[in-house]
Each structure stands twice: as C-alpha cells, then as structure tokens.
Amino acid sequence: FSKMSEAGAGDGRNNWPAIESNPEVLTNFIQAIGAPPTVAFHDVFGLDPELLAMIPQPVHAIILLHPGGEHQPRSREDVQEDPGIFFLWQSPALGNACGSIAAIHSVVNSVAGKEITPNSPLALYLTNAKGKHPEERGVALQEDQPIRTLHSASAMQGQTDGNIDQASVSNHFICFVHSNGKLWELDGLKPKPVDHGPSSPDSLAADAAAVVKREYIDKRPDELNFSLLALGPADAD
Numbered sequence: 001f002s003k004m005s006e007a008g009a010g011d012g013r014n015n016w017p018a019i020e021s022n023p024e025v026l027t028n029f030i031q032a033i034g035a036p037p038t039v040a041f042h043d044v045f046g047l048d049p050e051l052l053a054m055i056p057q058p059v060h061a062i063i064l065l066h067p068g069g070e071h072q073p074r075s076r077e078d079v080q081e082d083p084g085i086f087f088l089w090q091s092p093a094l095g096n097a098c099g100s101i102a103a104i105h106s107v108v109n110s111v112a113g114k115e116i117t118p119n120s121p122l123a124l125y126l127t128n129a130k131g132k133h134p135e136e137r138g139v140a141l142q143e144d145q146p147i148r149t150l151h152s153a154s155a156m157q158g159q160t161d162g163n164i165d166q167a168s169v170s171n172h173f174i175c176f177v178h179s180n181g182k183l184w185e186l187d188g189l190k191p192k193p194v195d196h197g198p199s200s201p202d203s204l205a206a207d208a209a210a211v212v213k214r215e216y217i218d219k220r221p222d223e224l225n226f227s228l229l230a231l232g233p234a235d236a237d
Contacts, residue, residue, distance in 0.1 A: 015093075015095055015148065015152075016094050016095035016096050016097035016100075016148065016151060016152075017095070017096055017151075017152060017155040018096040019096070019099035019100065019151065019155050019158075019173075020099075020155075020157070020158035021063075021065040021173070021227035021229060022158040023040065023041040023042050023043055023229055025154055025158045026041045026063070026099065026103050026229065027040040027041045027234070028154060028157065029100065029103055029150060029154040030103050030104075030106075030107050032121075032150045032153075032154075033104075033120060033121045033146075033147055033150055034116045034120025034121055034123050035115075035116065035117075035122065036112055036115035036116065036117070037234060038112070038115070038233065038235075039060065039110075039112045039231055039232065039233065039234055040231075040232065040233070040234035041063070041229045041230065041231055042055060042056055042231075042232055043228075043229065043230075044062070044205075044209075044228035044229060044230050047209040047212065047213050047217075052205050052206055052209055055232060056230070056232040057232065058232065058233070059204050059205040059231070060106065060110035060111060060112060060177075060204075060230075060232060061105075061106035061107075061110050061175050061176065061177045061230070061231040062175065062176040062204065062205060062212075062228060062229070062230055062231075063102050063103070063106060063174070063175045063176075063228065063229040063230075063231070064173070064174050064175070064176070064208075064212055064216065064226070064227070065099075065171050065172070065173050065228075065229075066171065066172060066174070066226055067171055067172075067220065067225050068171070068172060073191070074089065074135075074190075074191040076133060076135060078191035078192045079192070080193050081193070081195060082180055082182070082193065084179060084180065085109055085177070085179050085184060085186070085193050086109055086113070086126075086129075086137075087105065087134050087137075087186055087192065087193050088104075088105075088129070088134050088137035088138045088141060088188060089134045089138040089189075089191075090138060090188030090189055091138045091139065091142060093142045094138060094141065094188075096155075097141070098172050098173040098174075098188060098189075099154075099173045100147070100151045100154075101141070101173070101188045102173035102174055102186070102188075103173075103175075104122070104141075105177065105186040106175045106177065106231045107122070107231070108122075109177040109179060109184075109186070110231060112231070121144070121146040121147050121150065124146075125141065125144050125147060128140050128144075129141075134192070171225060172189070174186060174187040174188075176196075176204070176207075176208035176211065177204075178199050178200065178201050178204045181199065181200065182195055182197060182198060182199055183195075183196040183197060183198075183204065183207045183211065185211065196211050205230060209228075212226075
C-alpha cells in the first residue's frame with residue numbers, strides 16, 4: 001500500500017489542507033486534539049491474514065485512503081440505523097478535512113472515545129456537537145478553530161510536508177468501526193453510516209479488509225493508490 005494524501009470536497013481546501021496517510025502524522029493529530037495516549041495508528045501492510053495478524057491488537061478501527069470520493073445525495077431525513085454511532089458530514093467548506101474526519105470517527109466510535117482528555121479540543125467539539133444532526137456536526141467542525149489549526153499543522157508533517165497542490169488531490173479517507181455486532185463504514189461524503197453486516201471486536205480488521213477488497217480494490221484492479229491504517233494500542237511498537 002502507498003502513502004498518499006487525501007482528497008477534498010470543495011472550496012475549503014486551503015483552510016483544510018490534505019493530510020498524509022501516515023500513522024505518525026495521524027497519531028500526532030488525534031493525541032493533540034485529545035485522544036488518550038494509549039492509542040495510536042499503525043500501518044497495515046496488506047489484506048492477507050498473515051499481514052493482518054501483524055497489526056497490534058486489539059484493533060479499534062481501520063482507516064482506508066482510496067482514489068476518488070464523491071458527495072452522495074444527502075437529506076436531513078436520512079436516519080442512521082445505529083444511533084450510538086457518532087457521525088458527521090463533510091461539507092465543501094471542509095475541503096481536504098476527510099483525514100481528520102476519519103480519525104475523529106475512529107477515535108470517538110472506539111474504546112478511546114471513553115477516555116478523551118477533558119477540556120481538550122476534541123472534548124469541547126463533542127460537547128458542541130452532542131445531539132446535533134450530522135450536517136450540523138460538520139458545520140461545527142468547520143467553525144472549530146483549535147481543531148482546524150491542529151489539522152493544518154498535521155498537514156505540514158510527513159513526507160509531503162504540505163508541499164502539494166491542494167486542488168489536485170484526488171483521494172479520500174473513510175473508516176470502519178464495530179458497533180453493536182456490526183461493521184460500519186463511516187464516510188463523511190455519504191448520508192449515513194453504511195452497514196456491512198455482522199462483525200465483532202476480534203474480527204474487525206478481517207471484516208474491514210474483506211469489504212475494502214470487495215468494494216474498493218477489486219472494483220479498480222488497475223489502481224495502486226490505496227492505503228490502510230489501524231487504530232490500536234500505542235505501546236505496541
């Protein structure tokens with residue numbers, strides 16, 4: 001898998017520049033906004049069982065960076081099947097924020113979400129977003145200066161050092177989490193979380209890998225620009 005930057009959604013690309021698919025970069029970001037120091041992102045080197053077995057356990061979430069990513073028709077009447085999942089929409093004004101959105105989705109919808117540092121930027125954002133519609137949560141993130149500042153700082157890290165044409169970025173971050181016995185795909189460009197069927201905390205990585213292969217990689221066999229990260233324990237390396 002490659003290390004690439006993410007795609008944007010519109011006119012906010014300079015305010016929310018692309019973040020590299022890099023475990024150190026995304027770990028620094030989530031810990032800066034308030035995730036507990038006990039979790040970190042790790043590279044996923046492939047989808048074969050022996051490569052998935054190399055991921056530090058337990059796996060709390062899987063992030064996929066894939067070519068493309070387009071807004072789907074959305075309505076405020078769209079109701080997500082699992083109300084316990086925290087989900088937000090990516091608006092055009094959030095530009096290339098999909099890496100941060102996927103990271104936030106991963107943390108908040110995992111065990112790490114119960115250990116967020118009080119009064120941190122993420123804790124304050126979640127208080128502001130509590131009980132709101134995914135569209136309003138997206139607007140709240142768009143207006144959240146502390147998180148935007150930390151996102152922009154993260155975009156300057158990694159191999160790209162932020163030195164890319166923001167308008168030319170064409171890749172998109174999503175994440176997969178387990179909730180209530182199911183595997184859910186969380187994509188801020190879609191109207192609601194996507195139910196991918198039965199899953200468990202122990203099978204999350206394998207189940208997500210199967211969906212990534214079937215729904216993304218197999219449908220674009222000539223495309224090499226995919227990247228996977230796993231959220232897991234920080235002290236595993």
